[in-house]
Amino acid sequence: MKTSFKLLVLPLAIGALLFAGCGGSDDSSDNNSSADTSTTQSQPADNNANSNGSEAAGGAQTLALAADPSGALAYDKTELSAKPGKVQVDFTNDSPIPHDVKFEDSNGKEIGGTDVITGESATAEIDVKPGTYTFFCSVPGHEAAGMKGTLTVK
Ligand SMILES: [Cu+2]
Numbered sequence: 324m325k326t327s328f329k330l331l332v333l334p335l336a337i338g339a340l341l342f343a344g345c346g347g348s349d350d351s352s353d354n355n356s357s358a359d360t361s362t363t364q365s366q367p368a369d370n371n372a373n374s375n376g377s378e379a380a381g382g383a384q385t386l387a388l389a390a391d392p393s394g395a396l397a398y399d400k401t402e403l404s405a406k407p408g409k410v411q412v413d414f415t416n417d418s419p420i421p422h423d424v425k426f427e428d429s430n431g432k433e434i435g436g437t438d439v440i441t442g443e444s445a446t447a448e449i450d451v452k453p454g455t456y457t458f459f460c461s462v463p464g465h466e467a468a469g470m471k472g473t474l475t476v477k
Contacts, residue, residue: 383409383411384405384406384408384409384410384411385410385411385412385413386403386405386410386411386412386413387412387413387415388400388403388412388413388414388415388424388458389414389415389416389417390414390415390416390417390418390420390422390460390470391418392417392418393418394418394419394420395418396420396460396464396465396468396469396470397468397469397470398424398458398460398470398471398472400472401471401472401473402472402473402474402475403458403472403473403474403475404474404475404476404477405451405474405475405476406476406477407451407452407453407476407477408450408451409448409449409450410448410449410450410451411446411447411448412424412426412437412446412447412448412449413444413446414437414440414444414445414446414447415443415444416440416441416442416443416444416445417442418441418442419441419442420441420462421439421440421441421462422439422440422441422460422462422465422470423436423437423438423439423440423445423460423461423462424436424437424447424458424459424460425437425458425459425460425461426447426449426456426457426458426474427456427457427458427459428454428456429454429455429456434449434450434451434456435447435448435449435450436458436461439461439462451474451476452476453476453477454476455473455474455475455476456473456474456475456476457471457472457473457474458471458472458473458474459471459472
């Protein structure tokens with residue numbers, strides 16, 4: 324009785340392990356594919372990230388950056404990081420001082436940025452490759468006062 328019980332249980336246990344393993348990998352691939360198709364229109368969302376708002380599917384990345392809300396000439400971060408590709412930067416300036424954020428590549432060429440805003444938010448879209456970029460506020464004197472930082476892409 325004991326022996327036959329073990330013989331019965333062991334294959335079941337192995338089967339359960341195999342099944343769990345399959346289930347795990349199925350889950351992760353399900354997540355990936357459902358992220359691509361869950362929006363009502365099953366187009367790649369890269370170009371529609373703006374109009375569709377909250378759901379950033381596929382490779383869309385969003386970074387958040389804010390100016391010091393009390394009016395200091397500073398961002399809340401001096402370092403940002405992203406993966407290569409399109410990056411949406413949500414910039415918030417809740418202070419009474421006008422600010423923007425501009426991005427430059429390592430050659431000093433501007434690749435994108437926001438308008439100068441006061442007491443509101445703005446969005447910049449940039450397309451980046453692996454490397455180091457700088458960001459700064461273009462309002463005169465602000466970058467020199469410390470409104471600047473580094474965006475690392477890898
Ligand atoms: Cu500024």
